[in-house]
Amino acid sequence: MTDTIATLGERGLIARLRARVASPPASVLIGIGDDAAVMTSERNQLSVLTTDSLVEDVHFRRAWTSPRAIGHKALAVNLSDLAAMGARPAAALLSLTMPAAFRLAEFDALVDGFATLAEASGTALVGGNMTRSPGPLVIDVTAIGHVRPRRVLARSGGRAGDELYVTGNIGAAAAGLAWLGSGVDRRTLDVTATECVARYEQPDARFFAGVQIGRNRAASACVDLSDGLADAAGQMGEASGTGVLLEADALPVHPGAIDVAKREGREILPFALSGGEDYELLFAVPPRRRRAFLAIAARCRGLKFSRIGQLVAEPGAWLVDASGRREPLGAGFSHF
Amino acid sequence: MTDTIATLGERGLIARLRARVASPPASVLIGIGDDAAVMTSERNQLSVLTTDSLVEDVHFRRAWTSPRAIGHKALAVNLSDLAAMGARPAAALLSLTMPAAFRLAEFDALVDGFATLAEASGTALVGGNMTRSPGPLVIDVTAIGHVRPRRVLARSGGRAGDELYVTGNIGAAAAGLAWLGSGVDRRTLDVTATECVARYEQPDARFFAGVQIGRNRAASACVDLSDGLADAAGQMGEASGTGVLLEADALPVHPGAIDVAKREGREILPFALSGGEDYELLFAVPPRRRRAFLAIAARCRGLKFSRIGQLVAEPGAWLVDASGRREPLGAGFSHF
Helix, strand or coil: CCCCCCHHHHHHHHHHHHHCCCCCCCCCEEEECCCCEEECCCCCCCEEEEEEEEEEEEECCCCCHHCCCCCCCHHHHHHHHHHHCCCCCEEEHHHHEEECCEEHHHHHHHHHHHHHHHHCCCCCCEEEEEEECCCCCCEEEEEEEEEHHHHHHCHHHHCCCCCCEEEECEEEHHHHHHHHHCCCCCCHHHHCCCCCCCHCCCCEEECCHHHHHHHHCCCCCECCCCHHHHHHHHHHHHHHCEEEEEEEHHHECCHHHHHHHHHCCHHHHHHHHHCCCCCCCCEEEEEHHHHHHHHHHHHHHCCEEEEEEEECCCCCCEEECCCCCEEEECCCCCCC | CCEEHHHHHHHHHHHHHHCCCCCCCEEEECCCCCCCCCEEECCCCCCEEEEEEECCCCCEECCCCCHHHHHHHHEEEEHHHHHHHCCCEEEEEEEEEEEECEEEHHHHHHHHHCCCHHHHCEEEEEEEEEEEECCEEEEEEEEEEEEEECCCCCCCCCCCCEEEEEECCCCHHHHHHHHHHHHCCHHHHHHHHHHHHHHHHCCCCCHHHHHHHHCCCCCCEEECCCCCHHHHHHHHHHHCCEEEEEEHHCCCCHHHHHHHHHCCCCCCHHHHHHHHCCCCCEEEEEHHHHHHHHHHHHHHHHHEEEEEEEECCCCEEEEEECCCCCCEEECCCCCC
16 A cells, blocks of 8 residues: 555544544543543542654654554653653653655554554543644654652652662663664564664553552652663752762663674673663662562562662762772763 | 754753743642653643644744744644633643754744743643754644533534634634735735734634633533634534534624735635634534623623524535525635
C-alpha cells in the first residue's frame, strides 16, 4: 500500500486512528472527537503533566527506525517522566505533524506502536491533533498521570546521606545509537548489540517501578535518565541542595556499551555516564528506608536495582574509584 | 540582537522562558523544571484536555505574522477548545520545535505573546519541551481546564428545536488571511481590513463566554468555529443526531469578509461560512433556557450573540433564505 496520509485528510486519519486504539476506560467521559476530552479526576490525587516530542532527524531517523518503534518511544519517554514523579499514567494526547508523503501504512504502524504501549501501561489516548507539514515528522505527546499528595517523587527531595539506586543498565541506548549510526547492517549485529538497538528504539518506561516506589514512600527523590546518568545525578543533587558521589565500580554499565566504547577507542565510563536516552530511574533512598526500598524493588520482577553511590553534603558531582580517587562527573547528553 | 536559540541550548532557553512567565498559582505544586508538573485537582471538577499545534507555512508564515502573535494564537486556539466544553482554563504545556536559526528575540516575543494571554485567561504555564529541528517552527500546546460534571458543553447535547447562537462575527479571520496573502502592504489597509488581520493573527478565545454559559447550564451543546461556521454547525448536528438550519439573513458576517468576497468576486455567504479560524462559539439553546442564556450573554460585555438558526429533526445541514429556499451548507475549511 503506497497511499499517503494526504489522501485521507485530518478527519479520515482520526477515524483511522480511533479504529486502532482500545476503547477508553469509564474515567474518560468524552474521548477523541469533541473539542476536548473530559475525564473524571480521582479523589485525593494530584494531576501530573508532562510533554515531550520526537523530531525526525533530531531524535530518530526514519531510515533506521520503524514507525512502530517511533510510536512506542514517543509515549515511552513521557511515561518515563511520569514514573520519575511516582505517578500512575492515566491519559495521553498525541499530536502528529506529518510530511504529506507519510504513508498510511507508516501512520498505522506508528499508531499501533503507541497504542500497544498505551494499553500495556493503562494510558488512555483521549485526544490529539494531526497536521501536515512541509518539514520533518514531529510527534508530540502529552501524558497525564495521578499520584497521591504525599507520594510525589520530586527531584528535590534528596538529603545528604541518602543512597542512590538506579534501575537496569546504563549506556545501552547510546550503544544502540552508535550501532545504528555505524552503517553496519543491523541484521548482522550480535545479540548484545541488538539489545542495545532495541533499548534505543523502544525504551522501557519504568512506570511500574516508579509507581511502586512512590506509593510506598521508599525514596526521597527520583529523576529519569533521559540525558544520561551523569546529568540525572547532577540534576538531583542540584535540586536537592546536595552533592553527588557515584562509585565507578558500582555502575551497571551495559555490556553492549563496553563493546562500543572499546570499538570506538573511548573510555567506557564517560561513554556510559553521558549516554542519553536510557530512560532508567535514579532514586535517592534515605538509609532508614533502605529495607522498604529493597523489598519493593524485589517486587518489580525482572528489573535490577543497583546501589551506585550517595548524596553528600559537599556540593558538586563526583565519580569515585575503588582507591578513593575522585573526578568530576562529566556533563550529560544534550537532545537539543 | 541576532543571537539564535542554538547559542543557549534547551536549559538556557527554559531558564529564559521561566523568567518571562508569571509565577504559577498555589494549585501548581511543581511547575517547570522537574520531570513533570504536579497540580492539585479541584474537588468535584472534571479535567478537560486538549491539544492543538501551529506549523509554520501551514498555519502561519513568519514573513507575515509576528512571533508575538504566533505565541498568542498557539494558546488561543486551545483555550477556544476548552471554552467550547464550558471549561475554565487551568494550565498549559508548551512544546516548541524550532529551526536552529530562530532568533532569541523571536523566541522572547513568542513566549511573551503566549504568557500575556496565559495571564489574562488564568492559565498557568506548567511545563513544556524545546527542541531544535531541521524543519519549520512547530508550536504544540496542550491545555487543561476544569468543569463541574453537569456543566460540560459537549457537542452532542443538542436536540431538535434548540436555537443556535453564535458569538461575534464570522468570516473575519478568512478575510484577514486573504489580505495577508494578497501582497498588499498591511500598513495601507483600512481599519476594517486591519481588524480582520488581527482576528486571524490573534484570535480572541471566548473563554469567559464558554465558562459562563456552561456554568449556568444555559446551553445544551457547544462547539468552536475553528474550521468555520458551516463545519461547526454540521458537526454539532451530526453529534447531536439532528439536522441544522441556518438563516442566511441572520448570519453576523464581518464587514471585512464582505469587502474581501466582493474584491475577489466570490459569493459572500459561502466565503464567510467556510472561512476557518474564527474561534467563535456556536451554542445550541433549548427554548426554555433562552431567557437564561440571553441574560448570561448580556454579562459577557462587548461580545455579541446572534441567533442564527436552529437544530431540526430532519437530518442534514441547510442554509435557508428569507423566501424559505434551502440549499445545503457547504463543507468547512480544512487546516490539514
